[in-house]
Amino acid sequence: MVSRVIPVEPFDLVIFGGTGDLARRKILPGLYRRFWAGQLPEEARIIGASRKPMSDEEFRAFAREAIDAFAIEGAGDAEMVAAFLDKLGYVAVDAKGDGGWPELGARLRDGTVRAFYFSVGPSLFGDLAERLHKYEMATPDCRVVVEKPFGHDLETAQELNGTLAKFFAEKQIYRIDHYLGKETVQNLMAVRFGNILFEPIWNAQYVDHIQITVAETVGVGGRGAYYDKSGAMRDMVQNHLMQLLCLIAMEPPNMFEPDAVRDEKLKVIRALQPVEPHHIVRGQYGQPEQEDGYRAEAGDPRSKTESFVAMRVAVQNWRWAGTPFYLRTGKKLRARESEIAVVFKPTPHSIFGDQAEPQRNVLTIRLQPNEGMELDVTIKEPGPGGMRLIDVPLDMSFAEALAEESASVPEAYERLIMDVIRGNQTLFMRGDEVEAAWAWTDPIIDGWQDRGDVPKPYDIGSNGPDDALALLHRDGRKWRDIKEHRTKK
Structure with missing residues (x-):
């Protein structure tokens, strides 16, 4: 190659x-x-x-x-x-x-x-x-x-955009989000729109739900003063997770061209429904008096800032009506893992008799570590004893599949800087896109403040607050356990 x-x-x-x-x-x-x-x-x-x-x-x-x-x-x-x-x-x-x-x-x-x-x-x-x-x-x-940050809320984002617009045209402004420069994120678009295999089933008729997880093992560290004014919602959900959601849910653009792609992403943000309070969980790592807990690291013993957010999101359009999107991000969790899991519905009828659990196809896009994609398919378990079904992964690790080119595959910042020099804005956020994201995020944050919500403490090294588990259990689903999933290889 x-x-x-x-x-x-x-x-x-x-x-x-x-x-x-x-x-x-x-x-x-x-x-x-x-x-x-x-x-x-x-x-x-x-x-x-x-x-x-x-x-x-x-x-x-x-x-x-x-x-x-x-x-x-x-x-x-x-x-x-x-x-x-x-x-x-x-x-x-x-x-x-x-x-x-x-x-x-x-x-x-x-x-x-x-x-x-x-x-x-x-x-x-x-x-x-x-x-x-x-x-x-x-x-x-x-x-x-x-x-980033491109503002602290809608008002400040509009002010920033207005300041830049005084001196530069929109086509000259490159708002950089390093998540969009990841090889796997771009391969997500290639998989969706470059293969006939997936796009016909990329909709509510075939997809049961989608999970987007960005988990970190580190805490706020030296960023405590900044982070305490931001929190996971502003620092991660409003930009990184929002962008991943847009790429998963967007309609096919008419061409792979900056404004065509960003127009479709903007439509997704505008189709997001307001999130009800019982569909969102906030968390804060460690107990209030714990030396390595959030409050100690942030330097505020009464801080109500969240280091973890999980939420159920609805995209109200023709393609996704009825299919929930579950977003989850947090610090000091069990493992460092960023992934998107597209969980397809089970077969409408099993010809193999009563199975312990319905078998599902799952497409997993791994953003970090070990960028790659994995598709769980159902096969017969080898050996005698009847028709026993198991799920096995078809795994493509980019580091292995593209070993010959690994030296020339750029990291996120490298790719994005080169795109700036080329004048290609496809992987950069447009001003109206940023403002639409804040317009959806602000009411959630304002609701927390109006109600005086306090984030739930969760153990360092865990999967987050127990309430986050209930968020899916109420729907008859469960979060994918990252560690358990990674050992299936």
């Missing part, structure tokens, strides 16, 4: 917040991996920018340390690393003043793709955008990348 790596056009990429944690952990190592895979053109230039005074050589040393720590592939190739570092430069700028901006403008070239990565807090978006225009660096076809 031959990898088809398509180089991008020459570009100037300015990383505002270039000495920050995201640049160190994701952006710079990701760009190096794309260089190592042969995807960066010779003329590519990467410029770090932040308040901190630093020379080009000091920034290159910072990048070298980041590559050693996070790049993995090719990090030990001194000649390759040196060639990449030669593309890097640095300018100290004042986001709220005029210091450094003429020097930054002098570094940029005409006739190349020009992109600006706002790896900073949203409060600086307007200041950066205003100065890019003041110093005539923001060309009509430049691109600007902004990180």
Whole structure:
């Protein structure tokens, strides 16, 4: 199998917040991996920018340390690393003043793709955008990348969108959600719309329910102050899980083109019904006085912020009426696992007599760890003794199936940054999509506050609060146990 790596056009990429944690952990190592895979053109230039005074050589040393720590592939190739570092430069700028901006403008070239990565807090978006225009660096076809959170609620999201719209057209704005850059997420679209096998049964007539789980084993750690103002609903459900739900439930677009895909995702969000209080469970890891519990790590002994959310969601349209979607995400759970499980209905009639349990086909899309897909099918259990049915998985692990290409398969941030350079917005959220997601999320959060709801404590290393189990049990279903499922391989 031959990898088809398509180089991008020459570009100037300015990383505002270039000495920050995201640049160190994701952006710079990701760009190096794309260089190592042969995807960066010779003329590519990467410029770090932040308040901190630093020379080009000091920034290159910072990048070298980041590559050693996070790049993995090719990090030990001194000649390759040196060639990449030669593309890097640095300018100290004042986001709220005029210091450094003429020097930054002098570094940029005409006739190349020009992109600006706002790896900073949203409060600086307007200041950066205003100065890019003041110093005539923001060309009509430049691109600007902004990180989440895209607001704290609908009102602040509208304000952010309004701020960006003063200086950039929607086609220039790339709201990045790294979940959409995962190989498996994109393969979900390929499986649905590139194969005749699944799409005819991808509807309420054949699908019993769908589960979307994003489970983490880590707590809030050093993000306690931020997270306590956000919670799982804002931090995970409103963006990551919402995007996965949209890709699972959306109608086929007329073509794989940015606005066509995002139009269909927007229709799903607008078809979401309000969630009733008894269809949602909030949780908080650890007991109130526990040293490694949420409240201790967040620094607030009376915090009512949730670290876990489970909910039953209804998509009221022709395709999905009557099929529930169960969403679940939380911190300090039993295992680190992100998966989408499409649980199909049992056969309408069994010709094999009374079985202990109805046999079901389940399509599982694993996002992390070990990205891949698995389809449970029913076969006869080998051996004598009659017709005994068992479920076995048809498993495709991307790491094994695409072993020859594993080096050139980009991670999420790498893929998305390259899409920015190519001008492809398919995997980025549009402004109206973000606002529609907040319009659905806000009433849920407001309801918690109005009722004075307190999240249920759950044991660290568990599957979450017991009430989350009851959420499915009331419907005659059960959550898929991640650990138990993983051992079926």
